[in-house]
Amino acid sequence: MTLLEQLEIKHAIFLAPMAGVSTPELAAEVSNQGALGSLGLGASTAEAARQQILATQALTDQPFQVNFFCHQSAALDSQTAQQWIQHLQPQFAKYGATPPEQLRCIYPSFLDNDDFLNVLLETRPKAVSFHFGIPHAHQIQALKNAGIITLVSATHLTEAQAIEAAGIDIIIAQGIEAGGHRGIFNQSFDSCIKTADLVQLLKKHCSAPVVAAGGIMIGQQAKAMLQLGADAVQLGTAFVQCKTSNANDAYRKALFNQPLTQVTASISGRPARGLINHWHTQVDAPDRPPVAAYPYAYDLGKQLHAAASQQGDHGFGAFWAGSNAAQIRELEAADLVNQLVLEMNIA
Template sequence: MTLLKQFQIKHPIFLAPMAGVSTPALAAEVSNQGGLGSLGLGSSTLQDARQQILQTQALTQQPFQVNFFCHQSAALDQDSAKQWIEYLTPQFEKYHATAPSELKCIYHSFLDNDDYLNLVLETRPKAVSFHFGIPHAHQIQALKDAGILIMVSATNLTEAQAIEAAGIDVIIAQGIEAGGHRGIFNASLDSALMTADLVQLFTQHCNLPIVAAGGIMDGQQAQRLIKLGAAAVQLGTAFVQCKSSNANAAYRKALFNNPITQISSSISGRAARGLINHWHLQIDQPDRPTVATYPYCYDLGKQLNAAALAQGDEGFGAFWAGSNVVQIRDLEAADLINQLVLEMTQH
């Protein structure tokens, strides 16, 4: 069975599940146009996640995926947290704000309990994808028993082989070009392979369908990756500018006006690619201490951004974007899907 038949979609185009940016409206627009829409629910509460899924189901009868974080939850290292707070304190003071004395765990992993699993089983989206790791065996089995397709991001061959061994349905090959968080299982081990290289590696050594993700902005790039062996492509950055995304005005403006990206772990505690701003130019100095544990670090990052925004400075936003953001186009989701399909069929 081809991947298109497996997912019951018309075009081999997936919307990347972008936590904080994807919306039910955007997911539905992509799905209604024949692609696979998505919801990035890794940062959502259980109640919010349920509401987003139900809203999407009300807007489309077509398949879509939901995405969760599968990181290994770690206790906060108090020493590194204290050092990180001290390092960022001058930034808070610059905005007449007080840095917090302690950090909170603002995001939970799908691995921590079965609450999100039960939500997926209850609402039955077509597919569920995972970032940072692989679900527990019992969670995988429950999803399979429910007929829900399972996808996991891989950034190197050993991750892809672990995904295949776990009984997952699809591997998402996330190249170093991808915007947002790197899907690496071990946060201290990043192979930094490019999307095209991953597709070729996975095609040679794995039997599962491969979805290429990272740096894809037009149909020609998508078609090249499909020729290399990908069954579909997944795009995120290209869709952030759509009116139906949740990106704020500053984020949208920066996509077109400051299209250079850099990877940093300072914002959240895990490596992520975004548009260059204060984080990369002021925080990522050679003497920067070790960042606080993820996602506690993100708690501090969000508080610093809020303090800066209160003073009219948008430079501490998390403006995730892929390396080819300079090729971004001002198109709504349906038009973008149509344009991608047209470009993919041109020779």
């Protein structure tokens, strides 16, 4: 059975599940065109996740994936956190704001309990993907018993082999060009391998289907990944500009006006690729202290962005974007899927 048959989709195109940007409307528009829509639910509560899945199911009867974070929840190191707060205090002061005294754990992990799993077993989406790690064995088995297809992001070969050994159905090959958070399991090691190289490596050593993700903006790039052996491609940045995404106006404008990207861990506590802004040019200095752990650092980053935005400065936004962002087009989701398919089929 091919990947398309397994997922019951027409086109080998996945919408990347972008937490904070994805919406039921965007997911449904992509799925209704024969590709695989998605919901990024890693930043949601269990009840909010449930409502978004139900809303998407009301808009489409086609398959879509949902996504959760599988990070290892870390206890906050108070000394590191205070150093990080102190480091960003001058940035807050520029906008007449004061940083918080304590940082909060704003994003739960799928691994922490079975609340998200129970939502999935109730709502039964076609597929569920995971970032930062692999679910517990009992969670994987429960999803399999429910007939839900599983996917996990891999950034290098050993992660992919662990994913396959755990019984996951599909591997997302996330290259260094990908926008948003790196899916690395262990933050002390990142191979930084390119998408094309990672696809070829995984196709050689793994038997599970492989989806190429990272820096893909146009159909010709997608076609090149398929020719390298990828079973499908996943695009996120290209869809951020769609009217049905949840991106704000500043994010949309930045995509077209300043489409240079760089990886930083300063925004959230985990390395992630985004449009170059104040984080990269003002915070990431050689004397920068260690960043507070994820997602505690993200709590501080969001508060700094809110303070700056109130003064009309959007330079501290988490404007995630992949390499080749300059190649995105101003198209609605259905038209973009159709354009990608057309480009992928050009001889």
